[in-house]
Amino acid sequence: xxxxxxxxxxxxxxxxxxxxxxxxxxxxxxxxxxxxxxxxxxxxxxxxxxxxxxxxxxxxxxxxxxxxxxxxxxxxxxxxxxxxxxxxxxxxxxxxxxxxxxxxxxxxxxxxxxxxxxxxxxxxxxxxxxxxxxxxxxxxxxxxxxxxxxxxxxxxxxxxxxxxxxxxxxxxxxxxxxxxxxxxxxxxxxxxxxxxxxxxxxxxxxxxxxxxxxxxxxxxxxxxxxxxxxxxxxxxxxxxxxxxxxxxxxxxxxxxxxxxxxxxxxxxxxxxxxxxxxxxxxxxxxxxxxxxxxxxxxxxxxxxxxxxxxxxxxxxxxxxxxxxxxxxxxxxxxxxxxxxxxxxxxxxxxxxxxxxxxxxxxxxxxxxxxxxxxxxxxxxxxxxxxxxxxxxxxxxxxxxxxxxxxxxxxxxxxxxxxxxxxxxxxxxxxxxxxxxxxxxxxxxxxxxxxxxxxxxxxxxxxxxxxxxxx
Numbered sequence: 001x002x003x004x005x006x007x008x009x010x011x012x013x014x015x016x017x018x019x020x021x022x023x024x025x026x027x028x029x030x031x032x033x034x035x036x037x038x039x040x041x042x043x044x045x046x047x048x049x050x051x052x053x054x055x056x057x058x059x060x061x062x063x064x065x066x067x068x069x070x071x072x073x074x075x076x077x078x079x080x081x082x083x084x085x086x087x088x089x090x091x092x093x094x095x096x097x098x099x100x101x102x103x104x105x106x107x108x109x110x111x112x113x114x115x116x117x118x119x120x121x122x123x124x125x126x127x128x129x130x131x132x133x134x135x136x137x138x139x140x141x142x143x144x145x146x147x148x149x150x151x152x153x154x155x156x157x158x159x160x161x162x163x164x165x166x167x168x169x170x171x172x173x174x175x176x177x178x179x180x181x182x183x184x185x186x187x188x189x190x191x192x193x194x195x196x197x198x199x200x201x202x203x204x205x206x207x208x209x210x211x212x213x214x215x216x217x218x219x220x221x222x223x224x225x226x227x228x229x230x231x232x233x234x235x236x237x238x239x240x241x242x243x244x245x246x247x248x249x250x251x252x253x254x255x256x257x258x259x260x261x262x263x264x265x266x267x268x269x270x271x272x273x274x275x276x277x278x279x280x281x282x283x284x285x286x287x288x289x290x291x292x293x294x295x296x297x298x299x300x301x302x303x304x305x306x307x308x309x310x311x312x313x314x315x316x317x318x319x320x321x322x323x324x325x326x327x328x329x330x331x332x333x334x335x336x337x338x339x340x341x342x343x344x345x346x347x348x349x350x351x352x353x354x355x356x357x358x359x360x361x362x363x364x365x366x367x368x369x370x371x372x373x374x375x376x377x378x379x380x381x382x383x384x385x386x387x388x389x390x391x392x393x394x395x396x397x398x399x400x401x402x403x404x405x406x407x408x409x410x411x412x413x414x415x416x417x418x419x420x421x422x423x424x425x426x427x428x429x430x431x432x433x434x435x436x437x438x439x440x441x442x443x444x445x446x447x448x449x450x451x452x453x454x455x456x457x458x459x460x461x462x463x464x465x466x467x468x469x470x
Contacts, residue, residue, distance in 0.1 A: 008052025060094025224250025
């Protein structure tokens with residue numbers, strides 16, 4: 001079926017212009033200047049006309065960091081691949097890249113197969129996988145080559161969570177050396193987990209068990225230290241490195257310095273670090289702060305962390321905005337840590353709100369429209385081997401398209417969101433702008449009258465190598 005999106009403003013990473021977009025089946029057939037013979041002919045032949053007057057026409061969002069059904073702390077993330085991917089669609093995200101998890105003592109292939117089984121036939125939008133390596137040994141290193149050939153081209157390592165996911169410097173170096181040979185991208189959770197565990201134990205021994213101590217036991221200096229250390233290991237190995245959920249000025253400084261020297265060092269941040277803080281949210285009265293327990297933690301408002309992160313997005317020292325979507329309900333999940341912050345499952349849900357929250361940065365003058373599209377869609381596609389199939393409105397690309405209405409408003413609340421959570425970390429936020437229509441591979445799955453997709457609409461994506469490595 002052919003569809004013509006007309007009268008809208010197409011926004012790309014490099015500019016914006018009035019254009020009509022012709023969709024044929026699952027792909028974009030043409031981007032046409034309005035009023036030209038080609039545009040007139042396309043309108044005459046289209047089976048469906050979609051009026052985008054007053055709206056931005058942007059490529060579907062790509063959330064490069066989600067954790068559907070992640071086992072953590074004795075429970076599982078509350079969104080399944082079905083519910084989480086459907087919520088993503090409501091928020092204008094048409095591709096998610098989730099993390100398959102290898103734990104200590106497990107086989108990489110068996111672990112990956114477990115995640116394929118979780119997601120197959122369940123997703124409302126297209127999906128791909130990174131691979132978490134929870135145990136770097138000879139077998140895991142060999143599997144890295146196999147997985148790259150199969151389209152899983154990024155691997156996540158942890159400098160935190162000793163005894164669960166933690167890799168020491170030697171293991172990290174070996175994985176980076178392997179990546180330098182096979183073209184993969186190493187993603188890094190950079191916090192000094194050994195030191196954090198000491199601080200957390202000391203807080204608990206003093207009876208300091210409220211949620212705010214989750215943040216106070218993970219100081220920004222330890223994120224900065226770990227980020228610097230990982231960069232040095234990457235330079236020794238001759239490998240690229242990508243930092244997930246960067247939250248602290250000290251970490252950003254290390255990334256910026258390496259990038260200024262021309263190294264393949266990249267980073268993402270997340271909406272929670274741009275809008276939420278330690279004192280008002282993690283330090284909320286009673287146990288309310290548990291809603292905001294995530295790692296890296298929210299940072300103090302008495303520092304320039306948020307200002308610096310917005311600046312990093314402008315300067316491209318922060319390349320991507322992802323969510324680290326890892327939702328847990330308060331009841332029976334976050335409540336596991338009622339007596340001890342160390343037992344609170346780490347994670348915030350946000351896959352539905354990323355496009356809106358970062359568009360608010362445009363409204364506030366922090367970012368341009370083009371940079372909004374770049375950080376939320378185009379760069380994730382290029383960074384993780386999905387471009388130009390994804391991340392751009394161009395002939396031949398998948399027809400993953402969002403019509404965004406800048407004149408409407410989005411009110412964020414647990415009462416209206418579609419994530420499988422019993423609270424919203426952004427309760428009461430009002431955003432200037434709203435997702436109007438979402439098209440996934442040419443099929444309208446979100447429109448004014450609701451959700452028109454179904455589980456199984458999403459396909460698994462075999463990824464290529466990053467196009468950012470030099």
